Amino acid sequence: MTILKPSYPQNHPDRFSECQGALEDRLLELLGDAIEAGWTKDEVLAAMITVADNTSLAMHENVLLSVETELRKLMKKQ
Secondary structure (H helix, E strand, O other): OOOOOOOOOOOOOOHHHHHHHHHHHHHHHHHHHHHHHOOOHHHHHHHHHHHHHHHHHHHHHHHHHHHHHHHHHHHHHO
């Protein structure tokens, strides 16, 4: 199943709602597959939230590491 591309620019007020709609079918498909595999709905939803949170934190930490690395490079040049 293909995720639709955004039709709004990044700062448009409806872009976040559009993103949610674009992901909803895929998430419901994943939820159904996991339930079919034997997981409960509550387990799967909680896991989805945790995975999303952890991914966000990891990406944030990677950005911080990247900034720190660049700052170290700049400090060495001085």
